[in-house]
Amino acid sequence: MRYFPAMSKVEIIEELPKLTPAEREEIRLKLAELDGNDWLDEDDPLTPDEKALLDSRIAAHEKNPGTAIPWDEFEARLKRRLGE
Template identity: 60%
Template sequence: MSKTEILEELPKLTSEERREIRLKLTELDGDGWQDAADPLTQTEKELLEARLAAYESDPDAGSSWEEVESRIRSRLDAPLHQ
């Protein structure tokens, strides 16, 4: 099956089938999201450090995984134009 054929079939899938495909693609990509040739900028590093410090000072201030997952899933299932 060609890439064009795959892309044409995607809209015909259920949301659960598309979710499974997203998970499989993430699995196949592994941790390759961080390109060694494109390291974090100083601003990005500072932001990560600040967020880690905020978490360490009050670990209960954030959302649980269940809450985060629910928000993500509701956005994925929502229409594109709201």
């Protein structure tokens, strides 16, 4: 049996931004199901810039932990900002 894809990989990637947040979440869950928990493994390390950003944010938090907010509050603010 031969497989004839309806869309190329490039076409699929181009369509991703057009999906709703719920549709993108469905895709993320399916990919996680297929790939397991290896979303960021040794084959896909942080760039030096990403590591530096994380290090600076961790240092800022350790210096002033009182500025942190609970996850629920962050999530609510983000949803309001995104209009969800």
